[in-house]
Amino acid sequence: MTSTIDMAHATLDGRAADxxxxxxxxxxPQQRWxxxxxxxxxxxxxxxxxxxxxxxxxxxEEVRLWHVLAQVTYPDGAxxxxxxQTYQVFVGVRxxxxxxxxxxxxxxxxxxxxxxxxxxxxxxxxxxxxxxLLERLAARDTVGPLRFDxxxxxxxxxxxxxxxxxxxxxxxxxVYGDRYIAKVFRRPAPGRSPELExxxxxAVAESPHIAPPIGWAEYADPDLDEPMTLLxxxxxxxxxxxxxxxxxxxxxxxxxxxxDVSAARAGADFAPEAHRLGxxxxxxxxxxxxxxxxxxxxxxxxxxxxxxMRRQLELTxxxxxxxxxxxxxxxxxxxxxxxxxxPLPVQRVHGDFHLGQAMRTVTGWILLxxxxxxxxxxxxxxxxxxxLKDIAGMLRSFDYAAHHLLGTMSTxxxxxxxxxxxxxxxxxxxxxxxxxxxxxxxxxxxxxxxxAQAAVLRAFEIDKAVYEVGYxxxxxxxxxxxxxxxxxxxxxx
Ligand SMILES: Nc1ncnc2c1ncn2[C@@H]1O[C@H](COP(=O)(O)OP(=O)(O)O)[C@@H](O)[C@H]1O
Ligand SMILES: O=P(O)(O)O[C@H]1O[C@H](CO)[C@@H](O[C@H]2O[C@H](CO)[C@@H](O)[C@H](O)[C@H]2O)[C@H](O)[C@H]1O
Numbered sequence: 001m002t003s004t005i006d007m008a009h010a011t012l013d014g015r016a017a018d019x020x021x022x023x024x025x026x027x028x029p030q031q032r033w034x035x036x037x038x039x040x041x042x043x044x045x046x047x048x049x050x051x052x053x054x055x056x057x058x059x060x061e062e063v064r065l066w067h068v069l070a071q072v073t074y075p076d077g078a079x080x081x082x083x084x085q086t087y088q089v090f091v092g093v094r095x096x097x098x099x100x101x102x103x104x105x106x107x108x109x110x111x112x113x114x115x116x117x118x119x120x121x122x123x124x125x126x127x128x129x130x131x132x133l134l135e136r137l138a139a140r141d142t143v144g145p146l147r148f149d150x151x152x153x154x155x156x157x158x159x160x161x162x163x164x165x166x167x168x169x170x171x172x173x174x175v176y177g178d179r180y181i182a183k184v185f186r187r188p189a190p191g192r193s194p195e196l197e198x199x200x201x202x203a204v205a206e207s208p209h210i211a212p213p214i215g216w217a218e219y220a221d222p223d224l225d226e227p228m229t230l231l232x233x234x235x236x237x238x239x240x241x242x243x244x245x246x247x248x249x250x251x252x253x254x255x256x257x258x259x260d261v262s263a264a265r266a267g268a269d270f271a272p273e274a275h276r277l278g279x280x281x282x283x284x285x286x287x288x289x290x291x292x293x294x295x296x297x298x299x300x301x302x303x304x305x306x307x308x309m310r311r312q313l314e315l316t317x318x319x320x321x322x323x324x325x326x327x328x329x330x331x332x333x334x335x336x337x338x339x340x341x342x343p344l345p346v347q348r349v350h351g352d353f354h355l356g357q358a359m360r361t362v363t364g365w366i367l368l369x370x371x372x373x374x375x376x377x378x379x380x381x382x383x384x385x386x387x388l389k390d391i392a393g394m395l396r397s398f399d400y401a402a403h404h405l406l407g408t409m410s411t412x413x414x415x416x417x418x419x420x421x422x423x424x425x426x427x428x429x430x431x432x433x434x435x436x437x438x439x440x441x442x443x444x445x446x447x448x449x450x451x452a453q454a455a456v457l458r459a460f461e462i463d464k465a466v467y468e469v470g471y472x473x474x475x476x477x478x479x480x481x482x483x484x485x486x487x488x489x490x491x492x493x
Pocket of ligand 1: 165168171183235242371
């Protein structure tokens with residue numbers, strides 16, 4: 001049964017819309033998921049602002065919810081024809097802001113905004129509003145251009161309290177009890193999101209390596225060529241641990257052991273898990289190749305791939321000048337990819353694969369977040385690419401896990417240089433051991449070792465490390481040395 005909630009497409013009047021845009025201009029840059037960090041904003045306009053009816057009172061207090069698509073432009077973007085960036089915000093409005101929502105205030109939490117009828121806040125943090133979203137999915141409702149749906153045969157529980165997940169994310173996730181997790185895309189784009197597309201394909205293929213998709217919402221507007229995916233709902237894995245946490249435990253054990261103890265004997269050896277993760281990755285690649293289109297890149301197409309890698313290298317070197325000394329060596333390796341001529345098999349892949357995107361449950365590894373790299377356009381994220389891109393992503397992640405703790409250990413400053421050097425050697429050994437185990441696992445499952453295509457794999461590793469340089473410079477400058485050191489190494493070999 002589906003239903004349509006009658007609504008008069010209520011939208012904010014000019015003055016109220018301007019005021020909300022002004023508040024968002026101050027609030028958006030402070031959000032972890034904002035893609036324009038460090039850039040001066042030129043304008044924020046509301047491309048869409050819809051009142052969502054039927055919210056009801058929360059303990060006698062009136063609550064309102066606006067679904068907002070805000071477009072952000074930058075002066076530097078206007079000069080080179082960059083399209084505005086679209087951000088999705090569920091704006092809650094209450095006359096008074098309870099303490100539990102102060103942290104989510106859009107604007108000053110102590111000041112009500114008369115034009116907007118009260119205090120504005122990020123509605124996903126409000127359990128009352130999160131419940132409204134879950135009810136819409138369960139009922140497969142249509143609310144103006146917002147279409148909520150769930151996969152056939154899924155009956156949703158709607159009595160679960162929604163809590164926003166804390167942690168570093170490119171989107172915002174709401175966990176309902178220990179049953180469901182909704183991922184609300186912060187930068188939706190016209191077209192089906194790869195998360196939904198690939199999740200559905202893998203569900204059809206009955207892959208045991210994904211969290212089963214349950215539902216989604218999209219924005220279907222006649223002005224758009226294709227509906228844009230706004231959020232997805234999938235099964236929550238309550239007892240799982242992510243690969244990044246497991247890997248760091250292993251590295252911690254290594255650093256706590258005597259310096260002459262190898263990674264294999266230091267305790268919490270990660271290599272058997274890396275091996276299983278390699279096998280799971282191969283199975284997911286095989287299922288994606290079986291259910292979605294595949295192809296080949298050769299000649300000019302391969303040159304175009306290399307050209308896009310080179311463009312990213314040039315752009316990032318301009319933005320992060322510390323990368324400049326390594327650019328020639330990295331560029332030469334990218335040129336070697338173009339010179340191969342092909343054919344290079346391509347298919348749909350994960351696209352932003354790293355240890356934080358894999359969760360270990362009691363039954364095995366589950367792969368998450370098939371969205372691709374958040375900074376890339378939807379067209380790029382939906383394109384077919386070599387599965388070696390995912391392999392390279394995970395190999396880079398072993399390097400991150402090995403070197404991250406070294407950078408955070410203040411005790412190292414008191415150590416003699418020889419001790420620091422030894423730990424650096426140990427970290428590199430840990431990374432090499434796990435990279436090898438992952439590739440062996442992949443080879444055992446698919447009958448093909450990704451290292452056989454060394455030049456292609458190296459180009460993808462370079463591309464990923466350069467992407468990470470840009471990502472860390474914008475988001476976590478303290479982490480920048482990790483990908484920069486990797487670029488230094490990759491430029492030499
Ligand atoms: N199905 C799930 N079960 C349990 N935890 C999950 C699930 N999906 C995501 N998570 C947790 O949420 C985090 C962020 O999810 P992710 O899909 O990577 O979001 P983003 O695209 O915003 O980075 C993951 O690192 C993981 O800890
Ligand atoms: O998970 P997201 O889709 O948001 O991916 C982005 O953020 C990641 C960090 O949270 C970032 O990954 C980089 O850091 C990881 C450790 O935190 C490391 O394991 C990865 O190898 C490294 O790339 C990812 O690049 C970015 O797109």
